[in-house]
Amino acid sequence: MSEFPAGVPADASRTKVVNKTVLAWASWDWGSAAINAVMTTFVFTVYLTSELFGDKDANSVVLGNALAIAGVAIALLAPIMGxxxxxxxxxxxxxxxxTVIVAxxxxxxxxxFPEPRFLVLGVTLIxxxxxxxxxxxxxxxxMxxxxxxxxxxxxxxxxxWGMGYLGxxxxLAIVLFMLVTPIFPWAGASEENALNLRLVAVFSAVWFLGFGLPVLFAVPEIPGTAGGPRFTLVQSYKELWRRVAALARTDRHTVYFLLSSAVFRDGLAAVFTFGGVIAAGxxxxxxxxxxIFAIVGNVIAAIGAMLGGWLDDKVGPKNVIVxxxxxxxVxxxxxxxxxxxxxxWIFGLLLCLFxxxxxxxxxxxxxxxxxAGQEGELFGLYATTGRAVSFLxxxxxxxxxxxxxxxxxxxQRYGILGIIxxxxxxxxxxLPVHAPGRLGVEQPA
Structure with a gap:
């Protein structure tokens, strides 16, 4: 069962929910919101699936297929990264x-540009x-x-998560009032060749990079394994398989959770990925x-995330997730x-809340x-198991x-049924997975 990192001092500041280190760490979530909310959910994918690029239903299929292919790539490589x-x-x-590559x-x-021939370029970059x-x-x-x-x-x-939604x-407010419906005229707000929507991408890149930097200075680098092995790509896969097999023998419910979360997290991602597309189309x-819906929805989602975090420490994560x-x-x-x-509006905001x-x-x-010392590996598996079915x-x-x-x-409405x-x-x-207790002690399901 989990041991928290021995190499990290158990100073009094870590007993606080919010301190300078946590704020710097959460700043990355704040910055990544420009990618998640602006680019892949409410603005740029709506632009890509609009009639500017041809039939909106066909564009939605192209976007869905591109993201499915991306999921396969993540499934193959993420665990090795960890x-x-x-x-x-x-x-x-x-x-x-x-972070820099994403930016x-x-x-x-x-x-x-807003022409059908640029659709493939757009979905490929996304x-x-x-x-x-x-x-x-x-x-x-x-971390x-x-x-x-x-x-x-x-x-x-x-x-x-709450900081991510607030970010x-x-x-989104900046994009709305500076680029989409500007409160004052300026050259960047021009709709000619969709300049204002293309500048959304530049804004998102700068936002993500700027707010993603603090964590790189505030959270110390972990120590490497002294004299430990340095794996080639093939050796990494072999070592990963060995560790997964050992995990399956010694802690089956962690494996069960990885598998179940892979499926429901894919559904969670789809709610946001296709939410803006459905709202428009x-x-x-x-x-x-x-x-505007996205801004209100993010307020609701932030409240839900912070409330869920409080309940998590009270009743356990499994109850919150279920x-x-x-x-x-519903x-x-x-x-x-x-x-x-x-x-x-009513049911979409309820989706944001949950x-x-x-x-x-x-x-x-x-x-x-x-x-301790295997967090990256396990979160790599977390990403991989999720992305192993991220095409779903x-x-x-x-x-x-x-x-x-x-x-x-x-x-397009019927795409909602696939997500459900x-x-x-x-x-x-x-439901059959045993839950970890409040202090990391496994409890019966």
């Missing part, structure tokens, strides 16, 4: 490298950015035990209204059956289980639309 950063003592280094790929989206963002997240999540204690880990994780609010939201998944499924059906924009606690408690759940929600979203298209006019199916499956797989 294993090698643990062994080499380069967790902070690789967090920095991948560069995001900035390159400026060159995606897909590649998602790959390297996941590599960065492996190392970022692995959680370094900056918290077993008694505060749920709150710290929830605080990070999304500020970033199915319910007719103009981009301005999509962004309750959140049930809420998401709200998802509400969105599907909503006849108009009013219904989407996504945060599920994400935060899932991260805290695994951090409680991670042995995008593929079911795309397939549901494709199957419905010959029979209904608003086929993934959440239902994830909930079913989670």
């Amino acid at each position: 294993l090698r950063s643990d062994a080499g003592g380069r967790r902070r280094f690789w967090l920095g490298v991948n 560069v790929l995001t900035a390159a989206c400026f060159f995606v 897909a590649l950015a998602s790959v390297f963002a996941e590599f960065a997240t492996v190392n970022y999540n692995a 959680l035990p370094q900056i918290s204690t077993p008694a505060t880990i749920g709150k710290v994780s929830g605080f990070g 999304g609010i500020v970033a 199915t319910f007719g939201f103009p981009l301005t209204q999509v962004i 309750a959140a998944l049930i809420g998401l499924i 709200a998802g059906f509400g969105v599907f059956f909503s006849p108009d924009a009013t219904g989407f 996504v945060g606690p599920a994400q935060s408690s899932s991260r805290a759940f695994l951090a409680r289980l991670a042995p 929600a995008p593929a079911l979203f795309a397939m549901s639309i494709a199957l419905a298209k010959p029979y209904v006019d608003d086929a 199916l993934v959440l239902l499956l994830g909930l079913a797989l989670l």
Whole structure:
């Protein structure tokens, strides 16, 4: 069972939920909101799936397929990234490298002009950015035990997620009032050749890079394994398989959790990835209204994440996740059956409320289980198991639309059912998993 890092001093500051180190760590979550909220959810993917690039349903299928391919790449490479950063003592280094790569790929989206021939370039850049963002997240999540204690880990994780959502609010507000519906005229707000939407990519890259830097100075680099092995790529896979097999023999419920969370986290990601697309394509939201919904939704999600973090330390992460998944499924059906924009506002905001606690408690759940010195490896597996099925929600979203298209006019709506199916499956797989206790002591399910 989990031991918190022996190499990290157990000073009094780590008993506080929020201190300078936690703030610097959470700043990365704040910065990454420009990628998650602005680029992949509410603005740039809405731009890519709009009629500027051709048929919106066909564009949605292309986007879903590109993200599914990205998921396969992450599944193959993420665990090795975690294993090698643990062994080499380069967790902070690789967090920095991948953060810079994501920023560069995001900035390159400026060159995606509003013509059908640029659609492939746009979805390729978004897909590649998602790959390297996941590599960065492996190392970022692995820092959680370094900056918290077993008694505060749920709150710290929830605080990070909450900061991410709040960062999304500020970033979206800037995009709305400076680029989409500017409060004062300036050259960058021009809609000619979608200049204002392409500048969103540049803004997001600068935002992410700027707020992603503090963690690189505040959280110390982990020590490498003195005299330990340095694995080649092939050796890394062999070592990873050996450790997974050992984990399956000694701690089966950690493996069960990795598998169940892989499925439900794919559903959680799809809620945000395709939320803006559905708001615009199915319910007719103009981009301005999509962004306003996103701002309100991020406020609700931040409240949900922080409340979920508090409940996590009180009732345990599994109970929080189960309750959140049930809420998401009910709200998802509400969105599907909503006849108009009013219904989407109500049930869409409920989705936002429940996504945060599920994400935060899932991260805290695994951090409680991670042995000292193997956090990167385990969070690499966390990313990999998630991405091993990360094609599932995008593929079911795309397939549901494709199957419905010959029979209904608003086929995009049926993509919601594919996401709900993934959440239902994830909930079913989670129920038998034994939960870690409040202080990292396993309790019966």
